[in-house]
Amino acid sequence: MTLIAHRYHRRRPRYIVDEDEVEERKQMLRNLYQGPNIYYYDSLRLTKRSFNDLCAILRDRCGMQDTLNMSVEEKVAIFFLIVGHAEKMRLIQSTYGWSLEPVSRHFNEVLQGILSLSHEFNKPPDPADVQPKDPKWRWFEDCLGALDGTHVDIYVPLRDQGRYRNRKQKITTNVLGVCDWQMKFLYVLAGWEGSASNSRVLWDAMSPEDAFNVPNGKYYLVDIGYTNGPGFLAPY
Numbered sequence: 001m002t003l004i005a006h007r008y009h010r011r012r013p014r015y016i017v018d019e020d021e022v023e024e025r026k027q028m029l030r031n032l033y034q035g036p037n038i039y040y041y042d043s044l045r046l047t048k049r050s051f052n053d054l055c056a057i058l059r060d061r062c063g064m065q066d067t068l069n070m071s072v073e074e075k076v077a078i079f080f081l082i083v084g085h086a087e088k089m090r091l092i093q094s095t096y097g098w099s100l101e102p103v104s105r106h107f108n109e110v111l112q113g114i115l116s117l118s119h120e121f122n123k124p125p126d127p128a129d130v131q132p133k134d135p136k137w138r139w140f141e142d143c144l145g146a147l148d149g150t151h152v153d154i155y156v157p158l159r160d161q162g163r164y165r166n167r168k169q170k171i172t173t174n175v176l177g178v179c180d181w182q183m184k185f186l187y188v189l190a191g192w193e194g195s196a197s198n199s200r201v202l203w204d205a206m207s208p209e210d211a212f213n214v215p216n217g218k219y220y221l222v223d224i225g226y227t228n229g230p231g232f233l234a235p236y
Contacts (some may be wrong), residue, residue: 010077025096026074033077044077045084051076062113067122069096070106078103079110102123122186132181144214146236149198152190166194174200178212178220187190189213 032043040048058064151172172194178187191203205212214231224235
C-alpha cells in the first residue's frame with residue numbers, strides 16, 4: 001500500500017507557477033490600489049488615504065503580514081472588491097488566478113482584523129454632542145439619531161429556510177442599523193433570521209453581549225415597528 005501511494009504521488013501532475021502570470025496578476029491589483037484617487041474609490045469604495053491607513057493599522061495593531069504570494073495591500077484590495085461590489089469569491093479566483101482556498105482564507109483574515117478594531121472606531125455618540133443647527137430638528141432635543149431594521153436577501157440551506165423566511169416570503173436576514181444626524185452608522189447588528197421582528201432584534205442588541213446602550217436622557221427615533229419607551233421615540 002505504501003509503495004502504491006508513493007508511485008501515485010510521483011506520477012501526480014504538479015502545479016508549476018507561471019512567474020509571468022503571477023506578476024500580471026499583481027500588476028492588475030496594483031492598478032487598483034495605486035491608481036488615481038477617483039478610480040481608487042470606484043474600485044475599492046474608499047479613498048487612497050483611507051486604504052493606506054487601514055493597511056498600516058492592520059499591520060501594526062492586528063499583526064497582519066505579507067505572505068510569499070500576497071501582500072497586505074492585495075489582501076485588503078480583494079476584501080473590498082468582494083464586500084464593495086458583492087463579488088463572489090469564485091469570480092476573484094478566476095480573475096486573479098488564485099485558488100479558492102487562499103482567497104477565502106485571506107478574506108477572513110482581513111475581516112477578523114477589521115472586526116477587532118470595531119470597538120475603537122465604532123463608538124456611540126457622546127451625550128454632550130451639539131444638536132444639528134437645522135431649525136426643523138429643534139423639537140427633537142436630546143435625540144441622538146434614528147434606527148431601523150432592513151432585510152437582506154441571503155442563501156441558506158433548505159433545512160433552515162423556514163426560520164429565515166420573512167413576512168413577504170423571501171429568504172432574508174434582519175439587520176439592525178443605527179445612524180446619527182449625519183447619517184453615519186453608529187451600530188449594526190446582523191445575523192438574525194428574517195422571521196424575527198424588529199423589536200426582537202433590538203432587544204438582542206441591548207443585551208450585555210452586544211452592548212448597544214442609549215445614554216440616560218437621550219433617545220433615538222424609531223418607526224411604528226417599535227414601541228415607545230426609555231431611549232426610543234415612535235413613530236418616526
